[in-house]
Amino acid sequence: MTFGRTRSVALEGLVGTVVDVEAHRSGGLPAFMLGGLPDAACAQSPNRVKAATASIGRSLAQERFTVNLSPASIPKNGSGFDLPIAVAVLAALGLVPAPRVREVVHLGELGLDGTIRAVRGVLPAVLAAARAGCRDVVVPVANAAEARLVPEIAVHAVDHLHDLVTAYGDGGDRLALGVPDTAPRPATPQAPGPDLADVAGQPEARTALELAAAGGHHLFLLGPPGSGKTMLAERLVSILPRLTREQSIDVLAVKSLLGLEAAEVGVEFVPPFIAPHHSATQAAIIGGGSGAVRPGSISQAHHGVLFLDEAPEFRTGALQALRQPLESGQVVVSRARTAVRFPARFQLVMAANPCPCGLGFGKGIGCTCTPMAKRAYVAKLSGPLLDRVDLQVQVPPVTLSSLGSAPGESSAVVAERVARARAVQADRWRDTSWRLNSQVPGAFLRRGPRRLPRSITTDLDRALDRGHLTLRGYDRVLRLGWTVADLAGRPSPTRDDLGTALTLRNQGPVAA
Amino acid sequence: MPETTAQPGDDPRRILGRYGEELAARYLTEQGWRVVDRNWRCAHGEIDLVARDGDCLVFCEVKTRTTERFGGAIEAVDHRKAARLRRLVAAWLQCHDERAGRVRIDVIGILRPQAGRAQLRHLVGVGS
Numbered sequence: 093m094t095f096g097r098t099r100s101v102a103l104e105g106l107v108g109t110v111v112d113v114e115a116h117r118s119g120g121l122p123a124f125m126l127g128g129l130p131d132a133a134c135a136q137s138p139n140r141v142k143a144a145t146a147s148i149g150r151s152l153a154q155e156r157f158t159v160n161l162s163p164a165s166i167p168k169n170g171s172g173f174d175l176p177i178a179v180a181v182l183a184a185l186g187l188v189p190a191p192r193v194r195e196v197v198h199l200g201e202l203g204l205d206g207t208i209r210a211v212r213g214v215l216p217a218v219l220a221a222a223r224a225g226c227r228d229v230v231v232p233v234a235n236a237a238e239a240r241l242v243p244e245i246a247v248h249a250v251d252h253l254h255d256l257v258t259a260y261g262d263g264g265d266r267l268a269l270g271v272p273d274t275a276p277r278p279a280t281p282q283a284p285g286p287d288l289a290d291v292a293g294q295p296e297a298r299t300a301l302e303l304a305a306a307g308g309h310h311l312f313l314l315g316p317p318g319s320g321k322t323m324l325a326e327r328l329v330s331i332l333p334r335l336t337r338e339q340s341i342d343v344l345a346v347k348s349l350l351g352l353e354a355a356e357v358g359v360e361f362v363p364p365f366i367a368p369h370h371s372a373t374q375a376a377i378i379g380g381g382s383g384a385v386r387p388g389s390i391s392q393a394h395h396g397v398l399f400l401d402e403a404p405e406f407r408t409g410a411l412q413a414l415r416q417p418l419e420s421g422q423v424v425v426s427r428a429r430t431a432v433r434f435p436a437r438f439q440l441v442m443a444a445n446p447c448p449c450g451l452g453f454g455k456g457i458g459c460t461c462t463p464m465a466k467r468a469y470v471a472k473l474s475g476p477l478l479d480r481v482d483l484q485v486q487v488p489p490v491t492l493s494s495l496g497s498a499p500g501e502s503s504a505v506v507a508e509r510v511a512r513a514r515a516v517q518a519d520r521w522r523d524t525s526w527r528l529n530s531q532v533p534g535a536f537l538r539r540g541p542r543r544l545p546r547s548i549t550t551d552l553d554r555a556l557d558r559g560h561l562t563l564r565g566y567d568r569v570l571r572l573g574w575t576v577a578d579l580a581g582r583p584s585p586t587r588d589d590l591g592t593a594l595t596l597r598n599q600g601p602v603a604a
Numbered sequence: 605m606p607e608t609t610a611q612p613g614d615d616p617r618r619i620l621g622r623y624g625e626e627l628a629a630r631y632l633t634e635q636g637w638r639v640v641d642r643n644w645r646c647a648h649g650e651i652d653l654v655a656r657d658g659d660c661l662v663f664c665e666v667k668t669r670t671t672e673r674f675g676g677a678i679e680a681v682d683h684r685k686a687a688r689l690r691r692l693v694a695a696w697l698q699c700h701d702e703r704a705g706r707v708r709i710d711v712i713g714i715l716r717p718q719a720g721r722a723q724l725r726h727l728v729g730v731g732s
Contacts, residue, residue, distance in 0.1 A: 121730045
């Protein structure tokens with residue numbers, strides 16, 4: 093045998109392409125040539141393959157091999173091609189049966205001693221392989237947990253090249269390796285995260301949080317340091333509905349690109365809560381990086397919550413880059429050679445102090461900021477970004493009296509109301525592409541079949557007339573009003589519901 | 605095995621090299637080739653063997669080892685060495701009036717272990 097072929101997967105973002113790995117053995121001076129657009133890590137693969145095969149007793153020092161990764165025009169990233177290259181080479185040498193390895197997908201990095209090490213992106217790669225109709229995939233033991241999330245493909249886990257060669261050698265038509273019992277298992281769900289009952293007082297902010305969860309509205313919290321903004325935001329995921337299995341796999345696939353531990357695989361049914369530091373670069377927020385494009389915070393927050401604490405401290409570029417993903421639910425990172433698309437349907441929660449020093453609330457007695465500094469601080473968030481935030485509320489400092497009051501409702505109680513309100517919305521918008529009130533365009537609420545009678549919108553109309561409210565602000569109040577009604581169990585908003593909605597917006601630093 | 609004409613004080617590596625070249629020359633003759641030149645030197649270096657395989661003029665680099673602990677004999681010829689061989693071939697052809705339809709570069713690797721038979725490996729056409 094002078095030719096061996098097997099399969100692997102090349103990833104561009106989350107999109108995988110099944111790749112044929114071909115090895116051709118020929119006469120001539122010893123050499124190991126690798127073609128098919130490998131990146132730096134992949135181009136070093138021959139060195140690892142040579143050492144690993146030598147460790148199982150077959151030296152390639154005297155051999156001449158040409159290995160090709162086909163289709164050769166797609167960039168191949170990372171060390172995951174070590175294992176398929178080694179298997180193709182061993183097939184060309186006749187050490188594994190060539191017909192049996194031909195249809196099997198291999199993923200994994202080789203150690204110099206032949207151990208098979210974990211790689212990133214196994215979950216999206218196995219998803220792509222299953223979609224392409226592949227029946228068997230061989231992965232490193234450490235990646236077995238994520239690979240097994242994918243239905244309709246047999247997962248085999250190995251931790252040494254020698255074991256794989258032995259398994260291929262054992263007769264039978266199909267590889268029967270399976271996953272060993274010693275492979276790391278997904279952890280059992282842990283205790284739930286922080287609970288809403290921990291929050292002292294803040295009735296208005298709690299209402300806003302509940303509305304945000306129910307209608308999927310983006311939220312802006314404005315208040316002095318120590319008032320509990322971060323505490324509230326962290327608890328948003330505890331009252332959101334649990335993710336479906338499909339959504340969890342979406343979330344884990346993004347995580348897999350960044351490296352996923354087996355212990356993280358099972359507990360992902362709570363929506364992700366991602367809180368990047370305000371020094372984060374635009375590439376860290378929306379995705380990018382040199383070499384292979386990595387998903388940013390907004391994609392890690394897919395189906396979950398992106399929390400920007402101290403939002404005005406973020407770089408302007410990073411904040412403005414959020415606008416397009418907020419609209420489309422995805423982000424496209426463009427490169428000279430390729431454009432990589434990541435999902436990014438997240439709920440945005442921003443928190444800010446009233447001014448740079450943080451003391452400019454109430455009468456602002458302790459505040460040392462100049463008027464210019466205050467204006468520059470809030471101006472950073474103004475305009476198109478805040479336009480997309482339906483809920484803008486102030487979080488006042490906690491008072492002594494509110495500490496003495498009874499603890500608030502727990503997350504479980506609130507989550508139940510949220511779930512009910514979401515069911516009502518899903519039913520109302522069932523014939524449309526929207527599922528939540530926050531997704532419905534304002535024009536539809538003003539002119540469509542769901543238009544509210546004049547008698548109910550009269551306060552809003554007056555505010556619009558007098559210039560207290562822009563048309564965009566008017567639409568946001570309408571959207572929010574529907575969520576207020578849904579939470580209260582009313583079929584459509586009353587005048588009071590719209591009044592509530594009106595007070596829960598436009599309190600931010602900027603009139604919109 | 606041919607006798608080498610070892611002289612007292614001779615470098616053991618040169619003795620081994622000469623042994624290998626002798627073995628290679630015998631091997632090529634057995635293949636029916638005619639050895640044209642041996643150990644031809646010029647400013648660029650040395651050509652171990654020049655032989656005629658029918659219409660083709662073959663330039664041979666012979667590498668001899670007693671152990672593979674530091675890599676096989678064939679491995680010692682890398683792309684830099686191959687490039688040097690090509691320059692040497694051009695130089696040889698300029699200096700000689702030998703007519704040839706084609707020209708080729710081969711490598712012959714010989715392993716002579718401390719005990720047991722010597723092994724010979726012949727790589728054909730490594731020049732390109």
